[in-house]
Amino acid sequence: MSRLKRNDKGQFVKGNNTGNRFVKGHKTWNKGMKGIHLSPASEFKSVPMEQHASWRGGVHKMKNDCTYVMIKSGVRKRRPRMIYEEHYGDIPKGFVIYHIDGDKDNDSVENLEAISRAELVKRKGIKCLVIDPFNKVRDRNASSIDVNIYTMEYLTKIEMFAKKYDVLVFIVAHPTKMYKDKDGKIEEPTMYNIKGGGEWYDASYHGLLVHRDYVLKNTKVKVLKVKFQNLGDNGAEAFFTWEPNSGSFIPQITDVINDEPMPWE
Numbered sequence: 001m002s003r004l005k006r007n008d009k010g011q012f013v014k015g016n017n018t019g020n021r022f023v024k025g026h027k028t029w030n031k032g033m034k035g036i037h038l039s040p041a042s043e044f045k046s047v048p049m050e051q052h053a054s055w056r057g058g059v060h061k062m063k064n065d066c067t068y069v070m071i072k073s074g075v076r077k078r079r080p081r082m083i084y085e086e087h088y089g090d091i092p093k094g095f096v097i098y099h100i101d102g103d104k105d106n107d108s109v110e111n112l113e114a115i116s117r118a119e120l121v122k123r124k125g126i127k128c129l130v131i132d133p134f135n136k137v138r139d140r141n142a143s144s145i146d147v148n149i150y151t152m153e154y155l156t157k158i159e160m161f162a163k164k165y166d167v168l169v170f171i172v173a174h175p176t177k178m179y180k181d182k183d184g185k186i187e188e189p190t191m192y193n194i195k196g197g198g199e200w201y202d203a204s205y206h207g208l209l210v211h212r213d214y215v216l217k218n219t220k221v222k223v224l225k226v227k228f229q230n231l232g233d234n235g236a237e238a239f240f241t242w243e244p245n246s247g248s249f250i251p252q253i254t255d256v257i258n259d260e261p262m263p264w265e
Contacts, residue, residue, distance in 0.1 A: 060246065066104045068247070076247060080104075084112045096120055126165070131158075132172035151196030155203040173200065185215065191224050201225060206232070217241070218252060 058070040068076040080097045087109045091097070095114045099106060131137050139157065142150050162169045175193035178186050188211050191201040201207065207225035219240045226232040240249035
């Protein structure tokens with residue numbers, strides 16, 4: 001299709017009404033189509049639902065985890081559990097779905113088995129234990145109800161367990177109620193804000209703060225205590241933002257320029 005001709009002043013030449021006509025033999029892209037269609041470059045294309053992780057039926061593969069399926073807005077479910085329940089019914093409380101061949105991507109019904117968590121530990125062992133929150137796991141054999149004595153005995157038993165079985169243990173402990181400062185921001189808690197806080201600081205090898213900032217809409221992880229200097233620095237911080245599509249926290253990367261000379265310089 002040629003353009004309209006203009007004169008030296010940029011005006012269209014009178015009588016030239018053929019420049020915007022199609023060339024003889026030209027075929028339009030929508031010839032023979034019924035109804036209203038957009039151009040091929042902008043019209044919606046049919047894409048399988050599973051390719052949209054945020055849509056109902058969308059599939060998302062988590063790193064080092066199984067595949068998840070979006071069952072409704074904002075709610076995902078593990079695909080192996082869905083497949084198992086479709087064939088065998090409800091999964092008993094406290095049971096998990098185990099991939100017999102060890103391949104978490106192989107969700108064929110023959111490869112799925114429902115086993116108790118105790119059986120899972122027997123088969124696979126355990127390298128990491130998370131107690132969240134710590135007050136849900138009570139020490140019924142505590143020698144005292146005094147909060148400080150109880151906390152010290154509790155943490156001592158956890159330490160003995162970790163050493164005996166070579167297990168990394170994370171204990172999630174929530175602080176007492178925090179109040180807003182003069183600027184309206186919630187104060188950052190420390191290990192002393194936990195009930196029995198003195199013992200938490202003294203007995204723990206390491207202490208990490210996870211604090212959400214509702215103004216900046218991010219989450220800060222700060223080192224409150226590190227026993228061995230080769231494993232970290234006291235006061236070190238890292239920031240994360242929640243990524244709803246993957247259901248995980250994404251690190252906030254900031255460029256930091258340090259003009260101070262390094263020790264070897």
